[in-house]
Amino acid sequence: LDPETRQYTTADKDSFAYITTRDRWPVIITGAIDDVYRSVSRTEGDKLEEGKEIVKQLTAMKYELQHDRKMVPLQDDGQTDIALYNKELEKLKHPTWFNVPWLFAECYFYRRIQTFFALSIQWATYDVFSRQKLSTFRSSRSAVLELASHYRTLREQLTSHKSSPDPNAEEVLFREMCEICLWGNATDLSLLTSLSYEDIQKLQGSEARKASESNILTNDLGSAFEVLQKAKESAKRDAPFLQDRRIDIVLDNAGFELYVDLVLAAYLLDSGLATTIILHAKKFPWFVSDVIPADFASLLSALAAPKPFYETPLDDENLADAAPPPALELKEIEDLNFIFQTLSSHHAEGKLILRPHPFWTYGGSFWRMHAEAPDLYEDLKGGILSIWKGDLNYRKLCADADWDPATPFQEAIGPMGKNSGINVLALRTCKADVVTGLKKGDDERLKEMEGGSDEFGKQRKWAWGGKWALCSLSQGK
Numbered sequence: 001l002d003p004e005t006r007q008y009t010t011a012d013k014d015s016f017a018y019i020t021t022r023d024r025w026p027v028i029i030t031g032a033i034d035d036v037y038r039s040v041s042r043t044e045g046d047k048l049e050e051g052k053e054i055v056k057q058l059t060a061m062k063y064e065l066q067h068d069r070k071m072v073p074l075q076d077d078g079q080t081d082i083a084l085y086n087k088e089l090e091k092l093k094h095p096t097w098f099n100v101p102w103l104f105a106e107c108y109f110y111r112r113i114q115t116f117f118a119l120s121i122q123w124a125t126y127d128v129f130s131r132q133k134l135s136t137f138r139s140s141r142s143a144v145l146e147l148a149s150h151y152r153t154l155r156e157q158l159t160s161h162k163s164s165p166d167p168n169a170e171e172v173l174f175r176e177m178c179e180i181c182l183w184g185n186a187t188d189l190s191l192l193t194s195l196s197y198e199d200i201q202k203l204q205g206s207e208a209r210k211a212s213e214s215n216i217l218t219n220d221l222g223s224a225f226e227v228l229q230k231a232k233e234s235a236k237r238d239a240p241f242l243q244d245r246r247i248d249i250v251l252d253n254a255g256f257e258l259y260v261d262l263v264l265a266a267y268l269l270d271s272g273l274a275t276t277i278i279l280h281a282k283k284f285p286w287f288v289s290d291v292i293p294a295d296f297a298s299l300l301s302a303l304a305a306p307k308p309f310y311e312t313p314l315d316d317e318n319l320a321d322a323a324p325p326p327a328l329e330l331k332e333i334e335d336l337n338f339i340f341q342t343l344s345s346h347h348a349e350g351k352l353i354l355r356p357h358p359f360w361t362y363g364g365s366f367w368r369m370h371a372e373a374p375d376l377y378e379d380l381k382g383g384i385l386s387i388w389k390g391d392l393n394y395r396k397l398c399a400d401a402d403w404d405p406a407t408p409f410q411e412a413i414g415p416m417g418k419n420s421g422i423n424v425l426a427l428r429t430c431k432a433d434v435v436t437g438l439k440k441g442d443d444e445r446l447k448e449m450e451g452g453s454d455e456f457g458k459q460r461k462w463a464w465g466g467k468w469a470l471c472s473l474s475q476g477k
């Protein structure tokens with residue numbers, strides 16, 4: 001099921017896998033401990049006792065990780081994937097934290113945290129990353145408002161040109177919306193351990209986006225547009241038989257990224273490039289900031305009622321000397337409400353659907369989807385295009401393997417590629433070592449740039465920080 005090319009492991013001292021294990025996971029788990037600790041201090045009775053137990057379990061896991069202990073089997077929380085995780089541990093001969101395939105270890109990390117909560121009674125649905133997700137979303141306020149205003153202008157233009165759409169302008173717009181959606185991924189919270197809020201804000205505005213256009217190393221957005229355009233034309237010709245043109249978006253992060261994904265979804269529906277959008281989400285907190293259904297709900301309520309969301313300080317921001325957040329202007333509120341109304345009417349009409357699936361939090365790569373989640377694999381075949389957001393989805397598509405960077409993307413995604421019947425468009429900012437689809441010599445050139453590698457040219461540092469991106473399409477024919 002897996003490719004023959006070896007996967008990155010946490011023992012690879014030159015890869016981001018090692019740095020992640022040594023530096024990033026301890027910070028993430030410490031953040032989780034602090035969060036539960038804070039919530040525990042506001043509870044009493046059984047909930048208090050259970051909360052303390054969770055803190056203990058998290059602390060023990062952090063110790064095991066930092067002391068390179070064996071990865072213990074997961075406790076059974078009643079979900080079917082536990083057996084898969086534990087089987088994988090056996091297959092890997094019960095590895096230690098610093099000598100295990102990176103992808104599996106990282107999934108195990110979040111899955112194990114989830115068992116602590118799932119096995120409790122009072123904390124079963126608690127989201128340990130929720131505080132962080134909400135406060136970062138609030139801090140992206142200026143980019144949110146900028147895009148809301150841009151979207152509204154666009155919609156007005158779309159409505160006035162509906163009778164005679166200019167295909168060139170349509171393609172330009174499609175590219176722009178996809179690029180917004182791409183760079184919205186540069187800001188996932190698990191990277192916050194190395195980026196500041198200021199860095200994040202710089203990454204989000206439209207100026208930053210324009211400046212970053214040349215950082216897209218492979219850009220197949222033109223071909224993706226063609227796929228959609230052709231489907232639209234043939235639907236027009238052969239209607240009503242081909243009326244349903246569905247696009248799947250495999251979501252990544254909540255907050256700002258989910259917001260831009262929703263704007264893209266709305267645009268795809270408004271422009272007639274799709275008739276239905278399915279949003280694929282996780283079922284429990286994952287990789288710090290990934291979308292779970294509750295994030296979808298809280299984003300929509302923030303758009304519906306932006307004043308209380310943006311103008312009430314969060315409890316951790318409630319410092320006596322902190323300036324209160326500036327009040328929103330009327331136009332800003334109207335722009336956000338406009339997006340909310342568009343989204344909620346698409347949702348109410350069944351054109352915008354959120355669909356969580358347990359497979360998204362399994363420990364293996366998407367090379368295994370046809371075997372481990374045949375229902376999902378079949379489901380994806382029903383769409384005209386699937387858009388895969390972010391770094392982790394890309395790593396899973398390519399099995400997190402050490403491909404030669406010039407390997408064609410379609411080859412690296414194995415069973416999701418040729419003959420799969422699925423058109424896969426990955427929108428990925430690079431935050432890990434795996435890269436495919438580059439031109440020969442590109443990797444070497446990027447390594448030679450300042451900060452692109454170490455003195456021996458071994459590390460692929462350029463690919464770790466979200467500065468470079470890939471928009472790769474594989475047509476499943």
Ligand code: F6P
Nearest residue numbers: 188190191390391392393431432
């Ligand atoms: O830690 C592994 C990793 O894939 C990083 O490379 C990346 O920063 C993060 O997890 C998740 O990124 P994303 O939210 O884009 O999938």
Ligand code: MG
Nearest residue numbers: 188252253287
């Ligand atoms: Mg993520």
